[in-house]
Amino acid sequence: MSRILVTGAAGFLGSHLCEALLEDGHEVIGMDNGVSGRNQNLDGFIYHDDFSFVDHDVTEFIHISGELDAVFHLASLASPVFYRDYQIKTLKVGALGTHKTLGLAKEKDATYLFTSTSEVYGDPEVNPQPEDYRGNVDCYGPRSCYDESKRYGEALVRAYRDEHDMDVRVARIFNTYGPRMRLDDGRVIPNFVKQALTGQDLTVYGDGEQTRSFCYVDDMIDGLLALYESGVDEPVNIGNPDERTINELAEVIVELTESSSGITNEPLPPHDPEVRRPDISKARSEIGWEPTVGLQDGLKRSIEYFQEEMENAE
Numbered sequence: 001m002s003r004i005l006v007t008g009a010a011g012f013l014g015s016h017l018c019e020a021l022l023e024d025g026h027e028v029i030g031m032d033n034g035v036s037g038r039n040q041n042l043d044g045f046i047y048h049d050d051f052s053f054v055d056h057d058v059t060e061f062i063h064i065s066g067e068l069d070a071v072f073h074l075a076s077l078a079s080p081v082f083y084r085d086y087q088i089k090t091l092k093v094g095a096l097g098t099h100k101t102l103g104l105a106k107e108k109d110a111t112y113l114f115t116s117t118s119e120v121y122g123d124p125e126v127n128p129q130p131e132d133y134r135g136n137v138d139c140y141g142p143r144s145c146y147d148e149s150k151r152y153g154e155a156l157v158r159a160y161r162d163e164h165d166m167d168v169r170v171a172r173i174f175n176t177y178g179p180r181m182r183l184d185d186g187r188v189i190p191n192f193v194k195q196a197l198t199g200q201d202l203t204v205y206g207d208g209e210q211t212r213s214f215c216y217v218d219d220m221i222d223g224l225l226a227l228y229e230s231g232v233d234e235p236v237n238i239g240n241p242d243e244r245t246i247n248e249l250a251e252v253i254v255e256l257t258e259s260s261s262g263i264t265n266e267p268l269p270p271h272d273p274e275v276r277r278p279d280i281s282k283a284r285s286e287i288g289w290e291p292t293v294g295l296q297d298g299l300k301r302s303i304e305y306f307q308e309e310m311e312n313a314e
């Protein structure tokens with residue numbers, strides 16, 4: 001049994017990760033300041049004997065008493081709509097929050113896992129993106145608060161690995177979806193499902209021919225745990241290589257919800273990447289992981305969750 005700190009625990013991925021770690025028999029300390037997370041995400045395990053929660057902003061000094069075996073740093077603003085509104089918080093959590101959590105992991109001699117992003121590749125000029133692609137990011141662009149905070153975070157993790165001989169992992173996460181995403185977080189799947197279930201037109205930005213590759217949350221959590229166990233201290237892409245256009249995604253969601261909604265095209269947000277697809281060769285060969293949940297199946301499970309959320313909100 002290990003003792004593990006998870007930052008961003010009240011968020012979408014953080015809450016699923018805490019649950020999986022508890023199921024594996026670990027003691028988990030969840031930390032979050034609630035900026036985009038929700039207490040209800042913790043409902044299923046808040047009273048678990050091996051879980052405790054600390055309400056804390058990770059950009060401030062972190063004190064945890066006792067030993068720690070691992071720190072999983074997930075805290076960040078993660079939706080383009082949120083990080084556009086909280087640019088400074090986004091930069092601070094990627095820079096100061098990564099610094100504080102690395103300092104804590106060093107003090108405790110704990111393994112450190114950083115959740116980076118496919119956004120380090122920016123608007124990629126190669127598709128799919130392998131880990132050695134260096135990216136096409138505008139450091140003064142509208143998404144730079146997020147992209148650069150994660151790029152800086154990766155650099156900081158590497159520096160701690162090299163200078164302090166720390167045991168580190170870097171997960172480059174590609175678009176992930178599933179239960180516990182906020183209906184109002186502005187990402188494409190919650191937006192489309194909410195619109196389809198309420199009979200509103202689906203808002204496709206631009207011509208909808210831009211692509212994304214969507215990974216179901218259970219696969220993502222398995223991938224993060226496989227990376228943690230693997231000992232690989234270089235970045236690894238974790239995502240589902242099943243690449244779809246946003247138009248295709250809209251069609252599938254309309255079909256699965258049996259909705260009568262149409263499509264409305266709205267302006268493409270500036271610097272919205274044209275393509276995104278992970279090359280997961282490294283994940284397959286070095287951590288022995290690949291996704292198993294198909295888009296239709298994952299969407300069905302997510303739609304059920306969003307439906308319940310909407311009924312509870314009524």
Ligand code: NAD
Nearest residue numbers: 008010011012013033034035036037057058075076078176
């Ligand atoms: P989320 O917004 O649901 O969860 C992030 C959590 O971090 C929230 O609960 C938020 O309150 C918390 N947080 C933010 N700043 C904090 C701070 N200063 N102190 C303490 N807590 C803070 O997002 P998510 O989708 O679960 O993403 C989790 C991680 O995975 C993030 O680091 C994100 O960048 C990364 N990621 C996610 C995706 C995805 O598709 N979901 C893709 C790439 C990377």
Ligand code: UDP
Nearest residue numbers: 080186187188189191203204205210246272
């Ligand atoms: N998008 C869309 N309609 C929406 C929300 C998003 O067409 O209501 C598009 C967005 O422009 C992008 C893709 O869907 O091309 C994925 O957007 P999301 O915000 O989920 O994440 P991103 O991959 O851009 O970080």
